Amino acid sequence: MPERPPLMRTLVALAVTLAAGAALLFGAPARSGPPQPLSVGAAWPGAERGSVPSHLADGSTYAPGLFLDARTSIGTARSADNKTLRLLVIGPEGSERQLRRVPSTDRGPFSALTSSGDTLVWVETVKSKPQLWTADLRSDGSARMLTADVGGLRLYDSQFDVTVAGGIVRWAAAEGDGTEFRSVAVTGGPVTVQRVAGNWGLSAWPWAVDGQTSATGTSTLRNLSTGQDVAVPTARRAVTACSPAWCELVSLNEEGDTRIELSHPDGSARRVAAEGPVGTVIGDVVVLDRFAVFGRTGPQSELSGNQELLVYDLTDRSTVLVSPDAADISYRGGVLWWSTGDRNSYVRNSLDLRTV
Structure with missing residues (x-):
């Protein structure tokens, strides 16, 4: 490369000096676009995390269905020859x-699977017919069937599909065009049935939400103890899902991207939690009345089928990146878990949001 003339070298040096001085004086140019989310370690250094391998020591495949804490799970182990199913505490x-x-x-x-204290309850399906079973987590005693009288059991992949509160197990069942709210004592006995019109599912007791199969989602919350109904504001072009404390509204913005908004059921405190190539990934709304969980697709998502796992924290309106490459995302009872890796070799990771 030919050498620059002396005058040109002087002008270039002067420009570099002026640019450096401007950077020191005014700071670096601001980056465009939304702020990047923090990692879990940076945002929540005290949060408890864990992992579970996809295969146990004997080669059985293992799928957790509930975490008691970040490092203790309960799930199904399928034997290598596919002849046996076991329910294990790991x-x-x-x-x-x-x-x-x-x-x-x-x-x-x-x-x-769901638990309350030391009581574990789950659904066990035999020849396509579901049953409710229970076990005491404190002892090594055998499990026992609570009831096979479950009706047309509805499961929405929510932590409230089966609930345990005050010594009573509750669930929702389909009955024609209506809903049955069924219950049985954890000690066993007859099943109590309450029939209501409409398509309902259970939420945090004593609340239920309607619109389980509606294109627009939830429009009413109902207190099953008092009979009180709370109407939820809905939008024509949004899908609404609610808990007793928060509602989640999913719609498209002007650019055609997904927008996820949060508000209280009365419409107050509305804010945008996420926007872009995002979507909901669990069946529960604003878990622990604090965290909205969603996924975001990236350039590699079409190839891997995985996505970024993000959590929006309502306490400070921050977004935390839980995993850059997550699959099989689940949540129950305060613990979020997901898989990383591929179908041949993967690990299920967990984060106890109760410890944040």
């Missing part, structure tokens, strides 16, 4: 405790 150091073992013929995996 401890922090990989310890295993069997709650139930059944032949896999004509059976679906244990599902809708």
Whole structure:
């Protein structure tokens, strides 16, 4: 490259000096676009996290259905030959405790796991017919069936599909064009049925939400103890889902991107939580009345099928990146979990949001 003339070298040096001085004086130019989310370690350094391998020591595949804390899970282990299903408690150091073992013929995996204190309840399906079972987590005693009288059990992949409160197990069932709210004592006994018109699902007790199959989602919250109804403001071009404390409204903005907004059921405190190539990824709204969980697709999502896992914290309106490459995202009882890796080798990671 030919050498610059002396005058040109002087002008270039002067320009560089002036640019450096301006940067020192005024700071670097501001980056355009929304602020980048913090990592979990930066935002919540004290949060408890854990992981569970996809295969146990004997080679059985394992799928958690509930985390008691970040390092203790309960889930289904399917034997390598696919002949057996086990319901196990997996401890922090990989310890295993069997709650139930059944032949896999004509059976679906244990599902809708929920707990209250030391009481564990789940759905067990035999020849396409669901049953409710329970076990005491304090003892090694055998599990027992609570009832097979569950009606047309509705499962929406929500932590409230089956609830345990005040010694009573509750769930919703389909009945024609209406809904049955069913309940049974955790000690067993007859099933109580309350029939209502419309398509309802359970939320945090004593609340229920309607619109489970409606194109626009929730329009009413109902207190099942008092009969009080609370109307929820809806928008024609938005899908609404609600808990007793918060509603989530998903719509399209002017550019055709997804917009996720949050507000109280009366419409107050409305704010945008996420916008762009985003979507909801769990069946519950603003968990722990604080965290909205959503996913965001990126350039590699079409190839991997995975997405960024993000959590919006309502306390300071910040967004936290939980995982840049997550799949099989689930939540129950305060713990969020997801898979990383590929179908042949993956790990399920967990984050206890109660410890944030």
